[in-house]
Amino acid sequence: MRTEAITRTIAVLGVDGENFEVDGHFEGQERKARWYSVKQLSDGRTFVDHLPTFPSHDEIRKMVN
Numbered sequence: 001m002r003t004e005a006i007t008r009t010i011a012v013l014g015v016d017g018e019n020f021e022v023d024g025h026f027e028g029q030e031r032k033a034r035w036y037s038v039k040q041l042s043d044g045r046t047f048v049d050h051l052p053t054f055p056s057h058d059e060i061r062k063m064v065n
Contacts, residue, residue: 001042003027003028004027005023005025005026005027006025006027007024007025007026007029007035007037008024008026009021009022009023010022010023010024010025010030010036011035012041012048013055013057013060015057015060015064016064018040018042018064019040019041019042020038020040020041020047020060021038021041022036022037022038022041022054022055023036023037023039024054027036030049033054034052035050035052036052036054036055037049037051037054038051038060038063039055047063048063049050057059
């Protein structure tokens with residue numbers, strides 16, 4: 001039996017005047033995300049993919065610079 005991959009928006013974080021959407025990627029009915037992706041809302045592009053833990057404001061700030 002194959003389980004369904006689900007992506008859910010978990011948070012929108014404001015970092016230095018820019019908004020970033022953090023999505024969690026789940027398998028089936030899991031409550032904890034297997035990995036996270038960060039999308040920059042101004043242009044809709046995926047900024048970082050396959051993060052093992054939920055990113056903090058400081059981690060996103062370091063990734064931007």
